[in-house]
Amino acid sequence: MMLLSRLLRHYYRASHWPEYLAPLLDLALRLYVADVFFKSGLTKIQNWDSTLYLFSDVYQVPLLNTDVAAYMATAGELGLSVLLVLGLFGRFAAAGLFILNAVAAYSYYSGLSEAGLFQHFCWGILLAVLLVLSRGKWAFDTWLEKGFGLPVRR
Incomplete structure (x- = not known):
């Protein structure tokens, strides 16, 4: 029983190690989703008549x-x-892109392939995760909250 107790303690202590990667994952999600939408915006600007x-x-x-x-x-x-x-007004940005993504999928639904629809669905999930969970250490929002003396919740 003592061995099992020690093993469980080590397991639970080690099980928190991946949490140290949370800021990196948060940043990676933000960069990936932003890249998709930014490139789409650039494409629209490059040929405005087509847009x-x-x-x-x-x-x-x-x-x-x-x-x-x-x-x-x-x-x-x-x-x-x-x-x-930047993680500046990050939840506002994630919510805005979520809505934009939903409207895009809805408005072009008949022209989307199953793979295209799945892509929009995946982007929606990633944006929802950022909306709900994103409060990374590497975001201006976190630094601003600290600067205003507000408690930073995790």
């Missing part, structure tokens, strides 16, 4: 004028991606 055509004739964005939708999507992909990488 306007897609938003007017291909995508079916609900409730928005097609030009407004094109501008909002492009600005969101570029701006929110930068915020996400």
Whole structure:
């Protein structure tokens, strides 16, 4: 019984070691998702006429004028991606990209392959994780909270 107790203590102590990698995983998720959306925004800017055509004739964005939708999507992909990488207003950025991703998947649903739909689903899950769990040590939000004397919750 004493041996089992010692083994369990060592196991539980060692089981917390991966938690030290949490800031690195948080940063890696932020970089990956931001890269996907930032590149999409750059593609939209590179051929703006094509972007306007897609938003007017291909995508079916609900409730928005097609030009407004094109501008909002492009600005969101570029701006929110930068915020996400920096971890500055990170939850706001993750929520914004989550909504943008959901609207994109919905508005182009008929044109998406099963693999494309799965990709949007995976990005949505990663953004949801960042929205709920992201409070990495390597984020400006954490440093700002400390600077304002607010308690940083983990």
